[in-house]
Amino acid sequence: MAKRQIGLVREPDTGDRRQEWDTVEENALRIDRDDAAEIVDRLRVDHAGTFNLFYLLRKHYWTAEGAEFHEVAEFLEDAYKRARDINDDLAIRIVELGGVPPNTPPTIQEHAEVHLEAEDIYDLRASLEGDLEGYATLVATMSEHVTTAEQLGDSGTGDRLRDHLETLEDDAHEIEQLLADDTLVREEALN
Numbered sequence: 463m464a465k466r467q468i469g470l471v472r473e474p475d476t477g478d479r480r481q482e483w484d485t486v487e488e489n490a491l492r493i494d495r496d497d498a499a500e501i502v503d504r505l506r507v508d509h510a511g512t513f514n515l516f517y518l519l520r521k522h523y524w525t526a527e528g529a530e531f532h533e534v535a536e537f538l539e540d541a542y543k544r545a546r547d548i549n550d551d552l553a554i555r556i557v558e559l560g561g562v563p564p565n566t567p568p569t570i571q572e573h574a575e576v577h578l579e580a581e582d583i584y585d586l587r588a589s590l591e592g593d594l595e596g597y598a599t600l601v602a603t604m605s606e607h608v609t610t611a612e613q614l615g616d617s618g619t620g621d622r623l624r625d626h627l628e629t630l631e632d633d634a635h636e637i638e639q640l641l642a643d644d645t646l647v648r649e650e651a652l653n
Contacts (some may be wrong), residue, residue: 481562483569489560497614502561504607505552505619508626510564510574511600512549516542518579518596522589534586534640541633548626555619575599588639597634601627 472491493501519542526535539553553563564570573576576596579589604623611619 464537467561483562485562486519487560491558491616491618493559493614493616495560497611498559498561501607501611501614501616501619502556502559504603504610505556505559506564506573507575508600508604508607508623509526509549509552509556510570510625511576511596511603512552513564513570514574514576514578514614515593515596515600516545516549518576518589518593519545520580522593525583525589526586528586529641530586530643534590537636537640541636544629544633548629551622551626555622559616559619575603587641590641594634594637594641597630597637601630601634604630 486495486502489498491498505530519538523535523538523542526538528534553565556563564573574595574600579592584592604627608620608627611617611623
């Protein structure tokens with residue numbers, strides 16, 4: 463039987479551990495291990511942030527309602543898929559750099575600067591405002607990490623992050639447009 467750790471996290475009784483969490487090994491990219499470790503630390507923040515953004519967007523897709531339900535839900539579905547793709551790409555880059563991406567709820571939440579929303583369901587405007595805040599946080603940290611990666615000689619990571627920033631900024635702009643629409647139901651209008 464597997465050893466039980468925190469919540470749902472378990473350590474298998476059998477099998478060989480290939481790499482321990484919070485370590486960085488030599489990488490095929492020929493980036494110095496210390497430099498790679500610094501880049502991995504930054505990417506873990508971006509990876510965890512996109513993971514939380516994915517969950518926010520997906521929750522709001524599930525719970526969207528109101529006059530503009532279809533337009534908003536369609537956008538949110540596409541946006542959470544884009545966030546998931548960015549998240550996967552960042553995890554792959556962390557591994558390419560010799561690291562281990564955050565991959566359990568405790569490590570993801572420890573590294574994420576984008577915060578999850580409470581389990582309750584909120585009105586669509588409040589949900590989208592929270593999503594926009596998540597995007598702003600992620601864009602700010604990821605922008606800093608482009609500079610760090612390039613200063614440490616990893617232009618490949620810098621290029622990837624720039625591409626992801628463009629996607630995130632486009633999605634944030636779309637949310638701004640949705641929020642600017644007066645027909646998006648406000649909580650006080652329901653009372």
